[in-house]
Amino acid sequence: MDIATWTGRTACLLQQAMRLTNEAFAERLGISERTISRWHANPAMVHRTEVQQILDIAYEEAGEAVQRRFALLLRPPEPSVQAQALRVAIAVVLRGDDVLLVCRRGDGELRWQFPAGMVKPGAAPETVAVQETHGETGVHCTVRQRLGERVHPVTGVVATYFLCDHLAGEATNRDAVENVDVTWVPRAALTRFIPSAQIYPPILSALEAAA
Known part of the structure; x- marks a missing residue:
């Protein structure tokens, strides 16, 4: 699947699918851990073009298992499920x-x-x-x-x-x-x-x- 536009939420879902800590995800992408924390704090943000490209590459190189988990995570939650507030x-x-x-x-x-x-x-x-x-x-x-x-x-x-x-x-x-x-x-x-x-x-x- 293709992500037309990466947001703070979808980037963090990719991190979850890869099962990486903030530190490990930041190292994988070549950015600061504080930047990853900011994505968690602002799920609606839309990333800049260069960050979009970095996330595209990370997704493409992640492998089928990660991509399947990511697709499942993208599904909307059941109505009864309440996400913990950031x-x-x-x-x-x-x-x-x-x-x-x-x-x-x-x-x-x-x-x-x-x-x-x-x-x-x-x-x-x-x-x-x-x-x-x-x-x-x-x-x-x-x-x-x-x-x-x-x-x-x-x-x-x-x-x-x-x-x-x-x-x-x-x-x-x-x-x-x-x-x-x-x-x-x-x-x-x-x-x-x-x-x-x-x-x-x-x-x-x-x-x-x-x-």
């Missing part, structure tokens, strides 16, 4: 009057977002928020306040938000495969980068209170 931790990092943002590739366009990472079972979301911020941007931060949790209206994942304070480190793009840029933006200009309708309301309230 969870992400999102860091809203402040440095004075500035907020830290990353510009991600995906879905055929560039999008500015707050640093985020997938929360694996047993992991503390606040720890993931801090670690992923450093891994993506080189910025060390500490959690000031938990802002809340919601099912993200676009991706459908459970997102937990944390207001964080900058401790040290310059903002640099440390994940060039998924991100185009990393930058600090003035709080007053945040909605020029992320439409206000897409921002979790407690974030806007917290930023206003911190002003």
Whole structure:
């Protein structure tokens, strides 16, 4: 079978069919393990052309047994089966009057977002928020306040938000495969980068209170 367009979901199903860990799958594809984690956290994302080609090759070289398992995994689940919700931790990092943002590739366009990472079972979301911020941007931060949790209206994942304070480190793009840029933006200009309708309301309230 042919996959017309690889998404985060179908790429992760291929990983499952190959029975590989994130680390082993990343090594097989020649990309970072953090990138694989992001696919798990954002199943609706559409990969860039070069990643599509990498996944095409991986599928073609996987062999018939893997391809049969993959075809079975693609079948829609029974109505009574409930998939475990994917969870992400999102860091809203402040440095004075500035907020830290990353510009991600995906879905055929560039999008500015707050640093985020997938929360694996047993992991503390606040720890993931801090670690992923450093891994993506080189910025060390500490959690000031938990802002809340919601099912993200676009991706459908459970997102937990944390207001964080900058401790040290310059903002640099440390994940060039998924991100185009990393930058600090003035709080007053945040909605020029992320439409206000897409921002979790407690974030806007917290930023206003911190002003």
